[in-house]
Amino acid sequence: MHYDKLIINIGQLILPQAASTPLKGEAMKQLNVKEDAAIAIQDGKVAWIGSNTEKDSVKADEVIDARGRLVSPGLVDPHTHLVHGGSREKEMSLKQQGVPYLDILKNGGGILATVEATRSASEDELYQKASSHLERMVSHGVTTLEGKSGYGLDTETELKQLRVMKLLKETYPINLVSTFLGPHAVPPFFKGNETAFLDSMILLLDTIKEQQLADYTDIFCEEGVFTIEQARRFMKESRDRGFGVKIHADEIVPLGGTELAVEMEAISADHLVAASNEGIQQLSESDTVAVLLPGTTFYLGKDEYARAREMIEQGAAVALATDFNPGSNVTENLQLIMSFAALKLKMSPEEIWNAVTINAAHAIGKAQEAGTLQEGDEADLVIWEAPNYHYIPYHYGVNHTHIVMKSGQILWE
Ligand code: NIG
Ligand code: FE
Numbered sequence: 001m002h003y004d005k006l007i008i009n010i011g012q013l014i015l016p017q018a019a020s021t022p023l024k025g026e027a028m029k030q031l032n033v034k035e036d037a038a039i040a041i042q043d044g045k046v047a048w049i050g051s052n053t054e055k056d057s058v059k060a061d062e063v064i065d066a067r068g069r070l071v072s073p074g075l076v077d078p079h080t081h082l083v084h085g086g087s088r089e090k091e092m093s094l095k096q097q098g099v100p101y102l103d104i105l106k107n108g109g110g111i112l113a114t115v116e117a118t119r120s121a122s123e124d125e126l127y128q129k130a131s132s133h134l135e136r137m138v139s140h141g142v143t144t145l146e147g148k149s150g151y152g153l154d155t156e157t158e159l160k161q162l163r164v165m166k167l168l169k170e171t172y173p174i175n176l177v178s179t180f181l182g183p184h185a186v187p188p189f190f191k192g193n194e195t196a197f198l199d200s201m202i203l204l205l206d207t208i209k210e211q212q213l214a215d216y217t218d219i220f221c222e223e224g225v226f227t228i229e230q231a232r233r234f235m236k237e238s239r240d241r242g243f244g245v246k247i248h249a250d251e252i253v254p255l256g257g258t259e260l261a262v263e264m265e266a267i268s269a270d271h272l273v274a275a276s277n278e279g280i281q282q283l284s285e286s287d288t289v290a291v292l293l294p295g296t297t298f299y300l301g302k303d304e305y306a307r308a309r310e311m312i313e314q315g316a317a318v319a320l321a322t323d324f325n326p327g328s329n330v331t332e333n334l335q336l337i338m339s340f341a342a343l344k345l346k347m348s349p350e351e352i353w354n355a356v357t358i359n360a361a362h363a364i365g366k367a368q369e370a371g372t373l374q375e376g377d378e379a380d381l382v383i384w385e386a387p388n389y390h391y392i393p394y395h396y397g398v399n400h401t402h403i404v405m406k407s408g409q410i411l412w413e
Helices: 025-029 052-057 091-096 101-106 111-120 123-139 155-171 194-210 228-240 257-263 277-284 294-299 308-314 334-343 349-356 358-363
Strands: 002-014 033-042 045-051 059-065 070-073 075-077 142-148 175-180 244-249 268-271 289-292 318-320 381-384 401-406 409-412
Touching: 002 045, 002 052, 025 308, 025 349, 033 052, 045 052, 075 349, 075 358, 091 101, 111 155, 123 142, 123 155, 123 401, 123 409, 142 358, 142 401, 155 175, 155 194, 175 194, 194 228, 228 244, 228 257, 244 257, 257 268, 257 277, 277 308, 289 308, 289 358, 294 334, 308 318, 318 334, 318 349, 318 358, 334 349, 349 358
Parallel strands: 002 059, 002 070, 075 142, 142 175, 244 268, 268 289, 289 318
Antiparallel strands: 002 033, 033 045, 070 381, 381 401, 401 409
């Protein structure tokens, strides 16, 4: 056979197990790794996966010698706040003085500060800024990612953010999933009249659907933000209009958002630092993916991390994400999150790789297109400057990508 491209001398090739549901329990603990492998690519797709010893019988226009490096599917970041205006470096000193995250928000800072910056930015400015963040994500190995709105809190700006996501989708050759997070905070004008604000966000759902501006909706269910009842209502209204649902659940105060996610058959429940035992139990009996964001816990300066071990042992499907945003986790580097998952969540390297590939793809409904490498799949892959898969979480804080490929094309090297 003659192919477009052939990658030879792959030391280890990570091939996460593809299935119609996310990996749980024993399946989540096991990682399929092929030693001494080679891959052929034709028309942007994986055409052949074999042993490196067979390489001489395979011909290609271009041969890439991996020289014993690690190769994995392109990483999937299933929770980011990619499109936003401004930055909040001045909050760092408030944090150092011990002012809690929710207090900064209560006093008009935090999310609300970014809302002002996002409202006053033009669509083009937002696009330029998001592009640079996105390119940095890609350079760190990500070829599929989700991005949320939620820094508009009004019709005009929420739609503006979602249009920027759509334009990014059209201009960048990567998989992008859009989420409408209108109920991300209560704007000052609506303080004390949260129901009216939620009504206005529910009213927006039809426009978003008509213009196909989002695949999922999300809500920040948290003390002082939105209650369980409000979240339930928003999720129901979203589902009635054909959206998949997500929820920022039990991040700081255990309100029962995890249980609500299961009740609403959410595709993912995210954060879960304060999830209850009952919540974890219910999660493990569902297909809702627990998207854990240890970078956020670290960045907020907290000591208590999500109980990943209990979740995995009880059979919940776990994924990892950056939560990249200008306040609670300011990094595009998913490799760093893999290190936090090892150090703080006590996840094994096998679990971590499943959590940033196939399970992350499941968390955004992209498991058909991303998260693994099988013959016939898009050739979205990373050649890592690393000898084995244990190495990435181990050597932390730097970028280990050698080549990042989407559909057989080199995006970054
Ligand atoms: O997922 N928790 C709520 N929302 C974001 C933070 C947004 C911000 O601080 O700007 C999060 O952590
Ligand atoms: Fe978030």
